[in-house]
Amino acid sequence: MFPYHARMAELWSVAKKRLLNEDELTEMNHCLELNAKHCWQLARLQNESLLASMTGDTEWQHETCARLEELQITGKVTYGDAR
Template sequence: MLPIHLRLAEIYHINKKGPITLEEAKDLEYCLRENARYCWDSLMIQNLSVLAGSTHDHEWQLDLQRKLEVLRLTGRVPKI
């Protein structure tokens, strides 16, 4: 879980109690944008990994698994 996911949960609970502030709304927009990028990157790597497996390119598949692990830990795809 990334810090943006924690912040999304926090803003969700704040919003349940009443309207969020302008600053919280900005945080919400940022977290949603980063979450969308994270999901896109994760799905892209997973799909490429399926392709690597289908073509029996085990080195590429291992590289993609490493990238996915870094993405899950840092929220960014490494430029390896």
């Protein structure tokens, strides 16, 4: 879990009891944006891994799996030479 996930859960819990103020709403939107970016990166890498597997490109699949692991650990992913 990344910090923005924890903060998003905290803000969601607060919102169950009262309306979020303007600063909290802004913060929630930032958390949601980061979460969406993370989800799209994850989906892209999973699709790349599947495509690499289906085409028998083991080198690409290993690179993609390394990027998936990097995303899961750091929350960020670097792209070397994009395909």
